[in-house]
Amino acid sequence: MTRLELIGVEGLPEVRPGDDLGELISSRATLETGDVLVVAQKVVSKSEGRLVNLRSVRAGEEAVRIASQLVASPDPRMVQVILDESVRVLRSERVLITETRHGFVCANGGVDHSNVPGDDELTLLPEDPDASANRLRGRLRELAGVDVGVIVSDTFGRPWRLGIVNVALGVAGLPALLDLRGSVDDAGKQLQATVLAPADELAAAAGLVMGKTNRAPVVIVRGLGLQGHGTGRDLVRPAAEDLFR
Amino acid sequence: MTRLELIGVEGLPEVRPGDDLGELISSRATLETGDVLVVAQKVVSKSEGRLVNLRSVRAGEEAVRIASQLVASPDPRMVQVILDESVRVLRSERVLITETRHGFVCANGGVDHSNVPGDDELTLLPEDPDASANRLRGRLRELAGVDVGVIVSDTFGRPWRLGIVNVALGVAGLPALLDLRGSVDDAGKQLQATVLAPADELAAAAGLVMGKTNRAPVVIVRGLGLQGHGTGRDLVRPAAEDLFR
Numbered sequence: 001m002t003r004l005e006l007i008g009v010e011g012l013p014e015v016r017p018g019d020d021l022g023e024l025i026s027s028r029a030t031l032e033t034g035d036v037l038v039v040a041q042k043v044v045s046k047s048e049g050r051l052v053n054l055r056s057v058r059a060g061e062e063a064v065r066i067a068s069q070l071v072a073s074p075d076p077r078m079v080q081v082i083l084d085e086s087v088r089v090l091r092s093e094r095v096l097i098t099e100t101r102h103g104f105v106c107a108n109g110g111v112d113h114s115n116v117p118g119d120d121e122l123t124l125l126p127e128d129p130d131a132s133a134n135r136l137r138g139r140l141r142e143l144a145g146v147d148v149g150v151i152v153s154d155t156f157g158r159p160w161r162l163g164i165v166n167v168a169l170g171v172a173g174l175p176a177l178l179d180l181r182g183s184v185d186d187a188g189k190q191l192q193a194t195v196l197a198p199a200d201e202l203a204a205a206a207g208l209v210m211g212k213t214n215r216a217p218v219v220i221v222r223g224l225g226l227q228g229h230g231t232g233r234d235l236v237r238p239a240a241e242d243l244f245r
Numbered sequence: 246m247t248r249l250e251l252i253g254v255e256g257l258p259e260v261r262p263g264d265d266l267g268e269l270i271s272s273r274a275t276l277e278t279g280d281v282l283v284v285a286q287k288v289v290s291k292s293e294g295r296l297v298n299l300r301s302v303r304a305g306e307e308a309v310r311i312a313s314q315l316v317a318s319p320d321p322r323m324v325q326v327i328l329d330e331s332v333r334v335l336r337s338e339r340v341l342i343t344e345t346r347h348g349f350v351c352a353n354g355g356v357d358h359s360n361v362p363g364d365d366e367l368t369l370l371p372e373d374p375d376a377s378a379n380r381l382r383g384r385l386r387e388l389a390g391v392d393v394g395v396i397v398s399d400t401f402g403r404p405w406r407l408g409i410v411n412v413a414l415g416v417a418g419l420p421a422l423l424d425l426r427g428s429v430d431d432a433g434k435q436l437q438a439t440v441l442a443p444a445d446e447l448a449a450a451a452g453l454v455m456g457k458t459n460r461a462p463v464v465i466v467r468g469l470g471l472q473g474h475g476t477g478r479d480l481v482r483p484a485a486e487d488l489f490r
């Protein structure tokens with residue numbers, strides 16, 4: 001019988017630039033080799049100093065124009081920050097959907113002001129979420145002597161479906177995709193188009209425990225036993241193959 | 246500390262039309278009130294007789310034309326079945342993405358030939374996945390005296406991201422969405438645009454245990470304690486509000 005356990009790591013303090021996330025986690029949780037840690041982007045970004053203060057931003061013309069088209073009437077300086085984080089604007093009416101420098105398509109380029117102290121403070125996505133995941137994985141090996149997988153996650157909206165779900169941005173120490181093409185199903189037929197995205201399913205599972213207002217930005221997933229090494233980039237559909245970009 | 250447990254229900258036989266899914270599940274698992282059962286669409290569809298044999302299908306002109314444009318070179322009769330299940334074709338080059346009668350946007354209108362015995366047999370999505378979830382929930386109350394939530398799930402692809410993830414099609418006995426707008430985050434700020442989709446996150450979590458070739462089409466999620474009643478329809482973004490349809 002397959003059993004999987006999800007354990008929320010609670011009691012983390014407000015994370016500040018320069019904080020040792022590995023230390024904050026390993027001092028609050030007993031990790032085991034084979035665990036996958038899902039860590040909310042917000043705490044990773046804070047520890048890496050990926051913060052912008054609106055008072056340091058000057059909104060350009062495009063940002064002012066876009067801000068006026070959006071339902072949430074955001075501060076034009078926030079729109080400027082979003083544009084700075086993005087390589088392409090997909091939609092800028094009602095809501096702002098952009099493609100980030102990493103290739104992620106999401107609302108507001110991953111820029112957010114919830115769960116950040118101070119009215120003028122914004123968080124950006126990590127510069128390189130795969131590198132963030134790798135660093136944390138290395139640090140946990142150092143501190144706790146365990147070999148764990150790490151996912152850096154954020155909640156994204158989707159076309160066609162309502163509500164946001166947690167997805168994987170950065171991955172280390174586990175496969176992001178699982179290619180079953182060519183393997184055989186229970187009825188003995190070859191599976192033709194089945195590439196699973198376990199890293200996204202892990203992030204979503206962890207999202208259940210994280211909630212959005214509970215301070216449980218780190219969730220341990222135990223019992224999966226995935227072998228392999230993938231990256232968050234594996235999950236980005238190349239623009240040329242994307243029918244909806 | 247929040248703990249969640251996922252338990253795969255294994256050892257289910259090949260399900261046939263008319264089989265009592267509630268009986269098949271409750272005889273193999275000890276359920277508890279508050280559990281959420283995630284059940285793969287495939288076994289629900291089989292028990293409901295939502296099967297089509299290709300030998301009974303005649304492909305029309307449109308189906309023949311579309312089949313010739315698709316990379317997988319499907320049987321034109323399969324394309325006919327997909328068109329019959331759909332109200333709209335979104336993409337028909339390389340892959341076939343349609344909107345089903347339920348409003349789901351997915352590849353092949355949810356029509357599938359994997360994990361089905363017989364070369365000519367296809368499964369369709371349940372006629373009304375919410376009704377399917379409700380019936381199973383009622384039956385489990387009858388048989389096991391428990392009040393559980395039920396999700397009928399299937400694996401869907403997504404724009405922008407590679408790999409398929411398990412999502413909720415039908416929901417009974419739990420909320421599909423969780424509207425946190427107006428509530429306050431850990432930094433004391435009002436959350437403005439946060440509607441979570443726990444039913445989809447539950448389906449994704451269960452997807453980790455289901456795999457695709459393991460015969461574990463039913464997964465118990467224990468420990469979440471979600472209160473409320475939603476439907477799979479809640480998760481369908483109305484076409485008028487959809488920026489990518």
